[in-house]
Amino acid sequence: MNAIDAHIVQDHGLTTEEYDRIVGALGRHPNMLELGIYSVMWSEHCSYKSSRIHLKTLPTEAPWVIQGPGENAGVVDIGDGQAAIFKMESHNHPSFIEPYQGAATGVGGIMRDVFTMGARPIANMNALRFGSPDHPKTRHLVAGVVAGIGGYGNCVGVPTVGGETNFHPRYNANILVNAMCVGLADQDKIFYSAAAGIGNPVVYVGSKTGRDGIHGATMASAEFTEDAEEKRPTVQVGDPFTEKLLIEACLELMATDAIVAIQDMGAAGLTSSSVEMASKGGVGIHLDLSTVPCREEAMQPYEMMLSESQERMLMVLKPGKEALARGIFEKWQLDFAVIGELTDTGQMVLTFEGEQVADMPLDSLADDAPVYDRPHVQPTPRAPLETVAPPCSTLDALKTLMTSPDIASKRWIWEQYDHMVMGDTIGRPGGDAGIVRIHGTPKALAITTDCTPRYCEADPFEGGKQAVAENWRNLTAVGATPLAITDCLNFGNPERPAIMGQFVAAIKGMGEACHALDFPVVSGNVSLYNETNGQAILPTPAVGAVGLLKDASRRAHLAAKPGQDLVLIGKPGTHLGASLYLREVVGREDGTPPQVNLAEERKVGDFIRTQITANQLRTVHDISGGGLLVALAHMALAGSCGMDLSPIAANDTAFWFGEDQARYIAGCNDAQALITAEEAAVIDFLLLGRKNTTLYLKISAIETMSLATLAA
Amino acid sequence: MKCAVIVFPGSNCDRDLAVALEHAAGQKPFMAWHQETALPDVDLVALPGGFSYGDYLRAGAMAAKSPIMREVINHADRGGLTLGICNGFQQLTECGLLPGALMRNRDLKFICKDVDLTVASTASPFLSALRKGGSVRYPVAHHDGNYFADADTLDRLEDEDRVAFRYAENPNGSQRDIAGILNERGNVLGMMPHPERLIADDLGGSDGAAFFAGLMGVFA
Amino acid sequence: MKATVHVTLKPGVLDPQGRAIAGALGDLGFTGVQSARQGKFIELDIADQPADAAKAAVEDMCKKLLANPVIENYTVEIIGE
Amino acid sequence: MKATVHVTLKPGVLDPQGRAIAGALGDLGFTGVQSARQGKFIELDIADQPADAAKAAVEDMCKKLLANPVIENYTVEIIGE
Ligand SMILES: Nc1ncnc2c1ncn2[C@@H]1O[C@H](COP(=O)(O)OP(=O)(O)O)[C@@H](O)[C@H]1O
Numbered sequence A: 001m002n003a004i005d006a007h008i009v010q011d012h013g014l015t016t017e018e019y020d021r022i023v024g025a026l027g028r029h030p031n032m033l034e035l036g037i038y039s040v041m042w043s044e045h046c047s048y049k050s051s052r053i054h055l056k057t058l059p060t061e062a063p064w065v066i067q068g069p070g071e072n073a074g075v076v077d078i079g080d081g082q083a084a085i086f087k088m089e090s091h092n093h094p095s096f097i098e099p100y101q102g103a104a105t106g107v108g109g110i111m112r113d114v115f116t117m118g119a120r121p122i123a124n125m126n127a128l129r130f131g132s133p134d135h136p137k138t139r140h141l142v143a144g145v146v147a148g149i150g151g152y153g154n155c156v157g158v159p160t161v162g163g164e165t166n167f168h169p170r171y172n173a174n175i176l177v178n179a180m181c182v183g184l185a186d187q188d189k190i191f192y193s194a195a196a197g198i199g200n201p202v203v204y205v206g207s208k209t210g211r212d213g214i215h216g217a218t219m220a221s222a223e224f225t226e227d228a229e230e231k232r233p234t235v236q237v238g239d240p241f242t243e244k245l246l247i248e249a250c251l252e253l254m255a256t257d258a259i260v261a262i263q264d265m266g267a268a269g270l271t272s273s274s275v276e277m278a279s280k281g282g283v284g285i286h287l288d289l290s291t292v293p294c295r296e297e298a299m300q301p302y303e304m305m306l307s308e309s310q311e312r313m314l315m316v317l318k319p320g321k322e323a324l325a326r327g328i329f330e331k332w333q334l335d336f337a338v339i340g341e342l343t344d345t346g347q348m349v350l351t352f353e354g355e356q357v358a359d360m361p362l363d364s365l366a367d368d369a370p371v372y373d374r375p376h377v378q379p380t381p382r383a384p385l386e387t388v389a390p391p392c393s394t395l396d397a398l399k400t401l402m403t404s405p406d407i408a409s410k411r412w413i414w415e416q417y418d419h420m421v422m423g424d425t426i427g428r429p430g431g432d433a434g435i436v437r438i439h440g441t442p443k444a445l446a447i448t449t450d451c452t453p454r455y456c457e458a459d460p461f462e463g464g465k466q467a468v469a470e471n472w473r474n475l476t477a478v479g480a481t482p483l484a485i486t487d488c489l490n491f492g493n494p495e496r497p498a499i500m501g502q503f504v505a506a507i508k509g510m511g512e513a514c515h516a517l518d519f520p521v522v523s524g525n526v527s528l529y530n531e532t533n534g535q536a537i538l539p540t541p542a543v544g545a546v547g548l549l550k551d552a553s554r555r556a557h558l559a560a561k562p563g564q565d566l567v568l569i570g571k572p573g574t575h576l577g578a579s580l581y582l583r584e585v586v587g588r589e590d591g592t593p594p595q596v597n598l599a600e601e602r603k604v605g606d607f608i609r610t611q612i613t614a615n616q617l618r619t620v621h622d623i624s625g626g627g628l629l630v631a632l633a634h635m636a637l638a639g640s641c642g643m644d645l646s647p648i649a650a651n652d653t654a655f656w657f658g659e660d661q662a663r664y665i666a667g668c669n670d671a672q673a674l675i676t677a678e679e680a681a682v683i684d685f686l687l688l689g690r691k692n693t694t695l696y697l698k699i700s701a702i703e704t705m706s707l708a709t710l711a712a
Numbered sequence B: 001m002k003c004a005v006i007v008f009p010g011s012n013c014d015r016d017l018a019v020a021l022e023h024a025a026g027q028k029p030f031m032a033w034h035q036e037t038a039l040p041d042v043d044l045v046a047l048p049g050g051f052s053y054g055d056y057l058r059a060g061a062m063a064a065k066s067p068i069m070r071e072v073i074n075h076a077d078r079g080g081l082t083l084g085i086c087n088g089f090q091q092l093t094e095c096g097l098l099p100g101a102l103m104r105n106r107d108l109k110f111i112c113k114d115v116d117l118t119v120a121s122t123a124s125p126f127l128s129a130l131r132k133g134g135s136v137r138y139p140v141a142h143h144d145g146n147y148f149a150d151a152d153t154l155d156r157l158e159d160e161d162r163v164a165f166r167y168a169e170n171p172n173g174s175q176r177d178i179a180g181i182l183n184e185r186g187n188v189l190g191m192m193p194h195p196e197r198l199i200a201d202d203l204g205g206s207d208g209a210a211f212f213a214g215l216m217g218v219f220a
Numbered sequence C, D: 001m002k003a004t005v006h007v008t009l010k011p012g013v014l015d016p017q018g019r020a021i022a023g024a025l026g027d028l029g030f031t032g033v034q035s036a037r038q039g040k041f042i043e044l045d046i047a048d049q050p051a052d053a054a055k056a057a058v059e060d061m062c063k064k065l066l067a068n069p070v071i072e073n074y075t076v077e078i079i080g081e
């Protein structure tokens, strides 16, 4: 083995202090293999060393939460002995380097996190951020990422039912690809990762190990420089066909009584899965690396432990169940190998070709990994916006907004995703939330992902709050009871106090909203160092959420229907700071973001949901980016139904385009009943239009635009 | 009506098809694993959509060589009803039960959306409950749905009334807008669109339910 | 020993991938490209055997699996040790 | 004139298609197949020009479009008139 010098330590992304700490834990210098294992376990990606103390402040509990953060995915109770299991994960750096494979393996990885817990994946989501549409790389990146997400999810046969896509120059050199998966399990068949039972066999299943992505986990924790291209060979290739077989094989084995613990091999593959399983279970582990199924010749222990080959799982079986398990995996033409056993030493011991090649205390790799309270400075608040000049034509401004990259229809993306396979999609992409039925029941899950990075940039605290509130609102808008969230916290370099300040503030805002809305965090992931040459991405705490429809026949959709009255529920718009109107029409990114009044959010949302579940409302849309008029235009286009809004005689820019929060639009056959209910509940409302039918959007005696023009 | 659904490694519309068949036939179809070498006595053998063998090499190519495929061909040769949807259609062309081939979509992209189809023939038990020239809506979800055959084959398909469905708006570049075809005897139907996906208004439409109900009606 | 197989589309078969390649090359400013066709190139590691037996075996593989005779032609080459 | 391009996966990069092909050939009874790798074979019709200029141009096309340098290698051949 090579002698370890300062250069090698640095290459492994470890500081001198961290190296000294390794020497302290071992009581000697590590060998290369041990150094490699420490380097991935202590990387930002695996250890959460910069974020851990802040993540701990997030609310994670509710009566319906079965498993919060700490396992492969979060688990919530959805009644009748069933559970929804979900998580979101980032694959940002790999997707920038090789967009198709990076995105595809991101989808594969998050699905494994979900089915490793015993759930059949039933829906995927994706939250994407790209650079400016006219940046030379953007087109290629978008095409590759979208094809990769579709290529993987379509093949495995899990519908992709929603997501979000933003464009901003601050993502030019650091795109964000955040994938979410939701699975369904029986509560008495949930599998966890804590290993138990001294002497129990440790089993490797799935694909063989190659030299894929060695040091990917370390790469994901290092800031990009212009020579990022040179890091290319670490990209992994996904095999969705094998993933599909792996799902079926794992679920088949899970139906028997053979598994003690199971964990997917994600980032840092065999290392992180074996270390996490053993350390969570408080046991030791011995692996004989000579038995690891390898795809390439002469693979060395260092490569096996650090490989990120995809479609692999590690499990601990009950004694004597090996033959049963092997039979199942061989039927599905997957590799199966007993590669070690649990011990009572608290050490991770690796042998190779009859010799011991590593011996490390597990605590030092996992629980006692470094934790940093990095210096952070509070973001300086922006000044509120002075008055904004009105547009020459309100409808021309609307048209500008409707064709702006963030608002323009993403149909061209989601038509490349199979969003109907499994036959339970009753809310397709394009609505406020994707909806999938719980197969064979009257229930359904609503799923959404939301974050507004321009708000987070303007005020990370309010932006964090807003991301959670908007998820809650989107679930509410379809009639679902919001249950819990998962997140992907994408930020720049945490070693810069200003970035760390954004991170801390965003988490504080998220936590406040989770708390006020009874909407805990059950899983998530942190992606730091999203910056290139000192230019960080917009702070992007992407949030994904799941809600329950107990009776899926009582749900709402945004498409307006001819003959409906339209009612604004919530206050008229007043706030143009950090709005899309300001950015896309005026050309400025300025001002404070709208504040979320969480009490109001809850009051208005609970009212809407009650109306939907009482079968009083079937047409609802929440108001978000672009404000009231954009929301109305979406409803009009989705329903091919015009609207005459001229009676309200508004000519105030903020009325039409303000992005004030906690607001919805309802379409109903007779507004009177709704208005009576609103008055009783002390909810603000405004009747916007009556009995609409034309194929025009009309906002005043002189301003009219055909839906065809609007859609073009 | 007794039905069997063949399941290959990588099939992923097998459950959806089984649900639609059960809905229409009132009994669960028999699910046959690709390695089986015998089929029970059934009226309909159905090949579901998905990505058998990952669609590697050519979509449907490896499934077409599975042990069970011998039995599927025997069933079809005996005049038994045989339905291939999407990947199933690709398998039927690969194993020679239907002519032509399904190439990569014209725009090279996977396409998932509802499409309007014209019923071009009713000369088959699969189609006799439909109205010739009528319109039905089923979704497509495929990457390789671009139907190709040489001009003679296409002419013959048309002359023999064997074009089952045509796209109202061609989504994938298929020759002569072909979305589904029949064999000579009319007992084998291959189609790219997925009727099993639209079997309830909740799902966005029920033309698919009518398709399967019509098929059952023939046997009633 | 090794065998290589080229699978190409028959003349007259429409080639969406080839068409897209030619179009994209044009968009990238490569003006001289009149047309492009995309086929497959498969490399096989096979058991050592006389070259003509190997060739016959690989041709059989092409007929049975590697090529679709409706749309594709193939050529086989055997590369001895 | 014509150019041909072979695009193959770099050594060590997982080739799911090749793996599946080898497996399927085995299932069909072709026992001697140890492994398979699948690549692309692209034929281009290009404007007549000196062979070395043509080769440079096609190599440039490979870098920019035909091959994915992250995971693929390529070789170019020019076939004169
Ligand atoms: N931002 C976060 N919010 C809540 N939980 C988090 C967050 N980041 C990570 N976690 C939790 O920490 C655990 C480890 O996550 P991660 O390392 O991403 O999983 P994996 O091993 O699958 O890569 C998970 O249980 C995850 O849910």
Ligand SMILES: [Mg+2]
Pocket: A071, A072, A113, A264, A266
């Ligand atoms: Mg995991």
